[in-house]
Amino acid sequence: MTSLAERQASLVAALTAGGAVPPGFDGRLVEAARVALLRKRAGEVARQWPELARSFGGGWLREWARWAAARPTQGSLRDGWDLARDLVGRDALPRAAGAELAMREAAMHYDGESAPRPRRGPAVRGAAGSVALQIAGRVRLLRRG
Amino acid sequence: MIAYGVGIGWRPEIAGFVAQLPGLKFAEVVAESVHAHGDLPVGLSELRNRGVAVVPHGVKLSLGGAEPVEPARITHLAAVADRLGAPLVSEHIAFVRAGGVEAGHLLPIPRSREAIDAVVANVKRTQAELSVPIALEPIATLFDWPDDELDEGAFLTEILERTDALLLLDVANIYANALNRGTEPTELLDRLPLERIAYVHVAGGAEHDGIYHDTHTDAVPQPVLDLVAELCRRHRPPALMLERDGDYPAAAELRTELDAIASASGYPAVT
Numbered sequence: 001m002t003s004l005a006e007r008q009a010s011l012v013a014a015l016t017a018g019g020a021v022p023p024g025f026d027g028r029l030v031e032a033a034r035v036a037l038l039r040k041r042a043g044e045v046a047r048q049w050p051e052l053a054r055s056f057g058g059g060w061l062r063e064w065a066r067w068a069a070a071r072p073t074q075g076s077l078r079d080g081w082d083l084a085r086d087l088v089g090r091d092a093l094p095r096a097a098g099a100e101l102a103m104r105e106a107a108m109h110y111d112g113e114s115a116p117r118p119r120r121g122p123a124v125r126g127a128a129g130s131v132a133l134q135i136a137g138r139v140r141l142l143r144r145g
Numbered sequence: 146m147i148a149y150g151v152g153i154g155w156r157p158e159i160a161g162f163v164a165q166l167p168g169l170k171f172a173e174v175v176a177e178s179v180h181a182h183g184d185l186p187v188g189l190s191e192l193r194n195r196g197v198a199v200v201p202h203g204v205k206l207s208l209g210g211a212e213p214v215e216p217a218r219i220t221h222l223a224a225v226a227d228r229l230g231a232p233l234v235s236e237h238i239a240f241v242r243a244g245g246v247e248a249g250h251l252l253p254i255p256r257s258r259e260a261i262d263a264v265v266a267n268v269k270r271t272q273a274e275l276s277v278p279i280a281l282e283p284i285a286t287l288f289d290w291p292d293d294e295l296d297e298g299a300f301l302t303e304i305l306e307r308t309d310a311l312l313l314l315d316v317a318n319i320y321a322n323a324l325n326r327g328t329e330p331t332e333l334l335d336r337l338p339l340e341r342i343a344y345v346h347v348a349g350g351a352e353h354d355g356i357y358h359d360t361h362t363d364a365v366p367q368p369v370l371d372l373v374a375e376l377c378r379r380h381r382p383p384a385l386m387l388e389r390d391g392d393y394p395a396a397a398e399l400r401t402e403l404d405a406i407a408s409a410s411g412y413p414a415v416t
Contacts, residue, residue: 003211004211004255004259004260004263005210005211005212005243005244006244007255008210008211008240008243008244008252008254009243009244009246011243011252012242012243012244012246012248012252013244013246015248015250015252016246016247016248016249017246023291024290024291024292025288025290025291026288026289029287029288029356030287030288032287032288032353032354032356033250033286033287033288036287036353036358037248037249037250040249040250040360041249043362043391043392047391072246072247072248072249073247073249074247
């Protein structure tokens with residue numbers, strides 16, 4: 001028999017990373033939990049990234065779930081940030097969400113791997129037509145897309 | 146424990162509302178949202194100055210994890226308890242990560258001997274660093290493990306006895322689990338050591354596709370309030386609190402929910 005640690009890891013993989021439902025579990029109920037978890041995360045990310053969520057209107061949950069289904073959470077700040085950057089990379093970030101991302105990018109250094117931290121020097125960053133400037137920790141939006 | 150009566154989960158979004166509850170004596174804060182050494186959020190230090198007891202509620206220790214609980218998380222919980230002058234702390238009988246991956250939610254552990262041993266060991270590691278008691282909360286779950294050996298009453302009672310921990314009873318979790326499993330919520334009340342209850346959570350939920358979800362973002366349904374009343378008929382706990390985590394309604398609606406908990410438990414209204 002596999003260890004409790006391994007069985008807990010398979011269950012987490014099924015719920016967050018597209019893994020198979022471990023043997024013996026009720027597939028319908030685990031699926032309901034997986035969907036509920038994505039819905040909860042969508043709400044948390046929307047609180048952290050309100051413009052990003054609003055820019056998709058009623059399609060936010062679907063857009064979020066498509067991206068997040070196989071990506072375990074890194075916390076809602078990083079989750080929203082990773083999604084926004086991914087959208088930029090596909091040229092799919094709505095213009096209404098550009099200012100929020102540009103301001104965060106100007107304010108903080110985020111390497112995509114660890115917790116974002118405040119930038120030491122000044123920075124100008126753009127996203128989806130918006131441009132933000134940060135000097136000495138103060139962020140100003142130069143252009144809204 | 147002192148009878149605190151009706152309390153509320155303090156969250157930054159409703160800090161203004163909580164600050165204006167004249168009769169409040171009990172509040173809870175998510176432990177991971179409080180800095181161990183920096184300044185307390187303004188609303189929280191005001192509550193402390195008013196003499197409101199504030200209990201840190203951990204959500205990320207993962208006491209039910211097969212791996213030992215991370216020492217830094219225990220240290221943080223203990224420091225926050227000291228910072229708040231809290232009479233106790235609380236956490237869940239659940240795991241939230243495995244193999245380095247965060248689940249993002251509280252997940253059930255098997256009701257097996259192996260899992261009981263793991264959770265008991267983690268609770269004891271935590272207790273060793275705390276200067277106040279810990280209360281453990283059984284969670285709401287949409288599914289169970291296939292290898293459950295014990296029923297929920299026996300499982301929880303054994304964990305409490307072996308750790309000498311207090312019980313944080315969430316009546317909404319009992320309601321949700323019973324509804325989804327097709328059992329009677331009062332059956333579990335009959336099996337639990339109610340005299341060990343430190344305080345009670347009361348929260349709302351919603352039904353999707355025939356499954357009841359304990360969301361904490363919806364209104365408290367009447368059957369949950371009925372269960373509060375039923376619990377208090379058997380043994381009235383020292384404190385019962387409203388737990389709301391999002392989609393905050395207008396102040397009047399929160400006030401109505403607090404009053405409903407007061408009326409169901411027989412404690413004075415705090416509004």
